[in-house]
Amino acid sequence: MTTILLVEDERDLAQVILRELDAAGYRTLHVVDGLAALESHACEQPDLVILDWMLPRLDGLEVLRRLRKSAPTPVLMLTARSEETDRIVGLEVGADDYLTKPFSMRELVARVRALLRRAELIRQTLNADRSDGVEVLARGALQLDPQAHVARLDTEPLDLSPTEFALLHLLLRSPGRAFSRAYLLDTIWRESYVGGDRSVDNAVLRLRKKLGPLGEAIETVWGVGYRLRPER
Amino acid sequence: MTTILLVEDERDLAQVILRELDAAGYRTLHVVDGLAALESHACEQPDLVILDWMLPRLDGLEVLRRLRKSAPTPVLMLTARSEETDRIVGLEVGADDYLTKPFSMRELVARVRALLRRAELIRQTLNADRSDGVEVLARGALQLDPQAHVARLDTEPLDLSPTEFALLHLLLRSPGRAFSRAYLLDTIWRESYVGGDRSVDNAVLRLRKKLGPLGEAIETVWGVGYRLRPER
DNA sequence: CCGAATTGTCGCAATTTTGTCGCAAATCCA
DNA sequence: TGGATTTGCGACAAAATTGCGACAATTCGG
Numbered sequence: 001m002t003t004i005l006l007v008e009d010e011r012d013l014a015q016v017i018l019r020e021l022d023a024a025g026y027r028t029l030h031v032v033d034g035l036a037a038l039e040s041h042a043c044e045q046p047d048l049v050i051l052d053w054m055l056p057r058l059d060g061l062e063v064l065r066r067l068r069k070s071a072p073t074p075v076l077m078l079t080a081r082s083e084e085t086d087r088i089v090g091l092e093v094g095a096d097d098y099l100t101k102p103f104s105m106r107e108l109v110a111r112v113r114a115l116l117r118r119a120e121l122i123r124q125t126l127n128a129d130r131s132d133g134v135e136v137l138a139r140g141a142l143q144l145d146p147q148a149h150v151a152r153l154d155t156e157p158l159d160l161s162p163t164e165f166a167l168l169h170l171l172l173r174s175p176g177r178a179f180s181r182a183y184l185l186d187t188i189w190r191e192s193y194v195g196g197d198r199s200v201d202n203a204v205l206r207l208r209k210k211l212g213p214l215g216e217a218i219e220t221v222w223g224v225g226y227r228l229r230p231e232r
Numbered sequence: 233m234t235t236i237l238l239v240e241d242e243r244d245l246a247q248v249i250l251r252e253l254d255a256a257g258y259r260t261l262h263v264v265d266g267l268a269a270l271e272s273h274a275c276e277q278p279d280l281v282i283l284d285w286m287l288p289r290l291d292g293l294e295v296l297r298r299l300r301k302s303a304p305t306p307v308l309m310l311t312a313r314s315e316e317t318d319r320i321v322g323l324e325v326g327a328d329d330y331l332t333k334p335f336s337m338r339e340l341v342a343r344v345r346a347l348l349r350r351a352e353l354i355r356q357t358l359n360a361d362r363s364d365g366v367e368v369l370a371r372g373a374l375q376l377d378p379q380a381h382v383a384r385l386d387t388e389p390l391d392l393s394p395t396e397f398a399l400l401h402l403l404l405r406s407p408g409r410a411f412s413r414a415y416l417l418d419t420i421w422r423e424s425y426v427g428g429d430r431s432v433d434n435a436v437l438r439l440r441k442k443l444g445p446l447g448e449a450i451e452t453v454w455g456v457g458y459r460l461r462p463e464r
Numbered sequence: 465c466c467g468a469a470t471t472g473t474c475g476c477a478a479t480t481t482t483g484t485c486g487c488a489a490a491t492c493c494a
Numbered sequence: 495t496g497g498a499t500t501t502g503c504g505a506c507a508a509a510a511t512t513g514c515g516a517c518a519a520t521t522c523g524g
Contacts, residue, residue, distance in 0.1 A: 016324045104328040106304065110354045161470055178381035182353045196345065199472055205514065221381050223394035393481055431483055437503060454491065
């Protein structure tokens with residue numbers, strides 16, 4: 001059976017989430033701090049981890065970092081509102097998805113399903129192309145090091161804004177995949193009160209400019225969004 | 233057009249909100265009590281509901297509970313209290329977001345937009361769920377990758393419009409099955425089925441052209457619609 | 465508190481897509 | 495075969511989407 005590990009210290013919220021996942025047919029585990037999370041993960045090998053950002057003993061970011069070193073288990077992070085910087089940092093460390101509090105149970109379950117499905121697909125296709133968020137990504141003369149938070153073009157460092165960096169990182173993580181504007185807004189922007197579709201356009205515009213000739217590798221998928229053209 | 237149902241008994245506040253939503257380009261409906269809310273929701277099927285917590289005749293929480301039994305319409309709750317317990321109870325029943333009074337119109341509109349966006353995203357995800365939307369489909373030299381949103385003919389990418397892509401995707405998902413024009417309009421054109429049958433014809437026409445020789449694989453089912461001829 | 469960097473918004477032009485119409489061609493049915 | 499339907503298809507206009515510059519709001523150091 002599919003097992004989900006919930007790492008959440010707010011008891012009330014945790015109760016609600018557990019009941020919901022249970023009802024959705026998943027086996028659930030629950031721990032309330034970061035160290036326990038690592039232990040439980042090592043010993044139970046859950047199929048997915050739901051991880052709160054703020055935790056006693058070891059915060060969510062650090063937990064995520066360490067998880068990533070041991071296994072590719074998909075991670076859904078829970079963050080409180082307006083932790084924008086943290087969010088982008090989290091993306092770079094390799095969380096697979098985010099939910100901003102407050103969120104509905106309906107949405108949580110939907111995301112869990114989506115993540116599990118994606119993980120399954122990756123397992124099936126043996127897609128080695130999947131990055132675990134800490135490895136250096138490259139495409140042609142372009143290179144991106146998530147840990148160092150540096151992108152280079154022909155060894156020349158690119159001066160990217162946080163948004164541009166996150167966008168490029170996301171695109172590089174899945175070359176060839178088309179991202180809808182809605183998905184990008186939900187993944188990179190995340191704050192509910194910002195951004196219409198035009199914001200995405202502009203972010204892409206600015207990134208394309210900074211990438212110079214390689215900017216053309218970011219293709220427009222008409223009526224949908226954008227995609228990084230795979231390396232031949 | 234996107235329709236929003238506002239359930240709010242304070243007339244003054246309601247006026248302000250309605251004006252704002254109107255200015256933002258949404259179609260608005262307004263009722264002042266819980267029972268009317270359920271009726272209106274059943275009959276108008278709005279895309280989003282803004283629901284006050286305290287209402288005459290049937291309180292917001294109960295309305296929410298009943299709404300959830302009938303439809304997944306996203307709900308934004310307005311509440312005067314900000315206690316943790318209320319938040320938890322609300323989330324459990326399935327509210328999608330909260331606003332605590334007083335709030336700014338700017339924020340309200342932003343949240344509305346975000347909720348609608350997210351609802352669209354969830355709809356997409358669930359849709360993909362139902363129809364194996366992530367597997368690469370193929371038929372002869374033709375290949376379609378839903379994730380990348382790319383179709384190829386002999387490894388050569390085809391430049392398809394959104395409608396053409398959706399149509400080809402649908403056909404490839406069920407080779408041999410005949411689709412009526414009515415069904416296609418309902419499935420691909422969705423609510424915007426302003427188009428008549430001729431729109432379908434044209435979409436097929438354009439798709440056939442772009443498919444070249446393989447265009448003939450899309451057969452006309454006289455008096456009904458179209459079908460993709462199965463591979464031998 | 466001031467300047468620089470970042471980012472959201474707006475407007476307009478350019479591009480692409482899509483619905484409609486008219487007529488020819490094909491199909492069906494008696 | 496002949497007439498009634500239905501479909502194929504080119505052309506055009508309307509609508510939708512995107513590119514992109516300009517500007518404003520915001521943030522962040524110093």
